[in-house]
Each structure stands twice: as structure tokens, then as C-alpha cells.
Amino acid sequence: EDQVTQSPEALRLQEGESSSLNCSYTVSGLRGLFWYRQDPGKGPEFLFTLYSAGEEKEKERLKATLTKKESFLHITAPKPEDSATYLCAVMTTDSWGKLQFGAGTQVVVTP
């Protein structure tokens, strides 16, 4: 059975305190791994797609990396506006068009 697990469940950071979120996956075959950001009361917003081990993507203070078993979302020198829930999702080789999501990591950045 395919599984996606995110850790930690919640993370509290001081402004400027860099950290990493983990998304580990167990799937039959990975077609792509996706990161989303979700603000309270809103739908998830797309951040990155990673397709193969070793791939990296960056956007402002966020950097996503991928290995054969997990993905990391690194937040460098976070600001309060980076507070959100971060979701990862996988698309497997036998489930085209369907994403399976992890439960998310809630990040709070305090000034």
C-alpha cells in the first residue's frame, strides 16, 4: 500500500531560524512528488514538482529536494509570512492524475 508520511506534525520557528520539513514515501513507482502551501481557510497553493532523485527546486526562501525515499522542504531564514501548513503529495506510476497527500506540517514563524 502506498504511503506518504510528513514530519513533524507542527513546527514553531523564530524568524530567521532555518529548518527542514520531511516527507517520506513508500510507493510502487514514483511519477512525481508535489509540495503545496495551505493558509487557514484557503485551498492548497502549488509550490514545486520533483520528478527524480537528486532534483532540487527553489523559490524565495524555500528549497525542495528529493531522494528515492523522501523529500525535504528547507525553509531558509523564515519570515512570519511563511507561516502555513505545508503539504506533500505523490503521484505514482499506476495512478496517473491522482495525488495522494500526506497529513501536512503546520509551520508557525514568530517575530
Added chain:
Amino acid sequence: DAGITQSPRHKVTETGTPVTLRCHQTENHRYMYWYRQDPGHGLRLIHYSYGVKDTDKGEVSDGYSVSRSKTEDFLLTLESATSSQTSVYFCAISAKGYGYTFGSGTRLTVV
């Protein structure tokens, strides 16, 4: 959430009544999805559509049906609402089966 609208945004209904949620898109995307989001479970796929009148079940489809008679509209019906269907429902669209755009969600309470 440009191009995708969910209605209603909030709804309270009684156990046993039918409920229909609507997702409307203006992007002419082929793929449309319904997810539910519950604490500790993340987003779970209910049903999806890969074209007009082409739909399929997701992992939590029991008690739900869908219809897509036009490219722009994807309806989710709870045939007889139960308290376990209290949740936040998100619609998503995709042109190619990945890189979803999500709606703002419908918060449904079944009393």
C-alpha cells in the same frame, strides 16, 4: 483562486438529507477532482473526472456520487448526509493530470 469557484462556501445540513456541492471552472481544464480534508488525514480523493461524463472513484467514494455534464462544472452529491461526512471539501482542476489548482473549499457540517 482564479478560474475555479466552489459553492456554497459554508453549509449546515441535517442527517439524511441530500446535499450537492458545485465546482465551476473557467480554465477549460480536462481534469477535475473532489477531495475532503479532515484533521489527521490530510486530503483524500473522493471522485475525479478526466472529461465530460468520464468519472471514476477515489479512495473514499462511499456515500458520494458525482456528475460532469459540461467541461466547466463538476458536482458532488452526498446522497444521504451523515455526521461522518462533516468535512471541508476541496475541488481541484488540472490541464494535464498534475499541477492542480485548488478552489477555496466548502465547509460542510452535518447535524
